[in-house]
Amino acid sequence: MNVARLAVMDATRAARLLSEIRDATLVGQRARIAPRPVIEESWGRMLRSGVDPDHDFRSGLLSSDEVRRRREESPLRHVLPVLRQGLLSVADVAQHIMVVADADGRVLWREGSPPVLRKADGLGFELGADWREDVVGTNGVGTPAVVRRPVQVFAAEHFVRSHAAWTCTGAPITDPRDGRLIGVVDVSGPLETMHPATLAWVDSVAKLAEARLREIHLDSLERLRSVAAPVLARLDGRALVVDRDGWSAAVSGMPYVRRVALPKALAPGRRWLPSLGSCAVEPLAGGWLLRAAEEPVGTVTRIVLDLARPGRNTLTVSGSAGSWSRELSPRHAELLYLLAVHRAGRGAAALAEDLFGDPSRTVTVRAEMSRIRRYCGELLQHRPYRFREDTEIEVLLPANPGDLLLSSTAPAITRRRTAAQCGGPADR
Template structure:
């Protein structure tokens, strides 16, 4: 679509008129969100820049700092040659690193595209960084696809970056520059480099698990009863007297002392360098859960909280598991594997994928989820917390069951 036609499509869509051609679905949905956020389509809503001290604090606290050499090696020289810049944001859309052609950096400064700026959809509407944070998918935004008019001279290609240890969204890597220099391969390159960076984080993670295993094996040899050693994210390094699960879902704020984990029952957590020793009870399991809260209200993440006589426990959900628990919370009577495949993929034949994901969920939520059909246990009270606007329901999702309930407000 030419820049002139794109501009006409945007103008009509923002005016509530029928555009001469439909925008891409991901762009149209983002425009609708930006309108709902009250973003000014002419100049945006630029938030105050972070102070230099806060930028440095966020850099030090982010795992992205570990892979900046990988990102820079893969993208900065290419960006320089194409008169583009490479930008890396955190999960809130705050720009933490920027490198590339000096002339383009000066042009970016005039747009507020500087370190410390917020490039979330709430601040500047549709753009590759903010929209990739929402959709959790690589995205290129060209010219008038940007919500804010002053950004129409730019093209941006961005890919989200996830922490392989827990699936948490870390931020986005982006290559941006003049729209006249757009290259169709830019998005593929950015996506590939993002995967390489995630692979580097994954290698570092498994190296840390191996180091923990060297400590865990002799420790467990001297312990009677059932026990596991896991890293801080629950990945199992070693086990004694119990079949080792690949990963144990730990509470969001694990602490030393007695704990209740749905998959293991009552246990005791003891801190170790780089992880936890989990001592299991002698066959005892905690009383059954009585209440589950599925929270899909926030763009930054989704969670499930389980509580009962033994206490409470909370766990962050992956995008796919958030979709599954949302569907099951809506359909308390339960869903077959074929029905869930239709709900998630629009294809009832994709039952193998559904069963694999439900198996993982049931290991985490033992005693809470039943099967044949898949459902929440009848004795459990379920609360579903949705976003204030239906339009903001799991915005990353293209599952038919979610799209059917994501009805734009009038």
């Protein structure tokens, strides 16, 4: 069923039909028309997690001070002009509002048609509100954050009944440097104002925002590089200059390292860092100077790959010299999970088959593994790709095995999800 086209021709009929489909699905009956796959999968997650479709649950709003703090720290603040220019002028005329939420699903900005803003208040769609999918059900903020792709939610496709007069269209915004989710932009309004082109429109503006973030990053590295050049020229030995997030601006006396994993509270002094070992850390304008010491690094003893929270995958490494964590892009989470499952290792062709169902796509696999090895360093070996044998690895999985790496369409991951739900053996 083309829900968008039906809603444009007859919004009332579309709302009634979607309500029938949801009601049948929630009581375990087979509806005469199946819900769209992205909606059906979301409803399944809501039923498993215990979200009540008849109860409009709202977690506490963030305080105005906390909203202000998150705004100041969010990279989304840099792309607000892009989002406003691309969405607000049309949204206001079309009786929609633009909502920008952070990676935690918290509404940080909300602008647009005043009458629609007042209607949103009645739904709890306010500044500081929590619109994660597992809190308020299927919606245009929480669901795109989970599946990592644009989603349009019409009327009764919302899991919670009180949202059925609303239409939401959201697209995730990711960090173009590493694929990490940083937020969601959403355009919402009453069902009768919905247009089938809204999904492509919102997705296009989200991609423009990501392109702007990429430009900002490259400009900042160029400024840091001009500061680093005279500093590195005076030094002997291995050294590099990175920005506050660990991205390299300049390197001296060592192979180029694209990024160094930095602890959240890095301070000047002698520190141990992944892939570099013991370093002297010195502050620079806009970044850090890292001078690597020629001494052996501590032995890594344990790796935890945390895939338990849909959409938020992390790698934590612990050893005698300390520990560090890194949030993983969806692709890197897939690859590290497959290597954790296959401790004997996987060649590039086998991983290409796992990810794409096409063993010839080894160039893509090798490029991604090269990026992973830049921050994992000695933890990963190659020919075949594998974790070091003396490393203990723990994989934390979702409570429901069917929620494993939800945004992944990789054949090997899909087989494991299906096998886990059916209680059968996983793939080879």
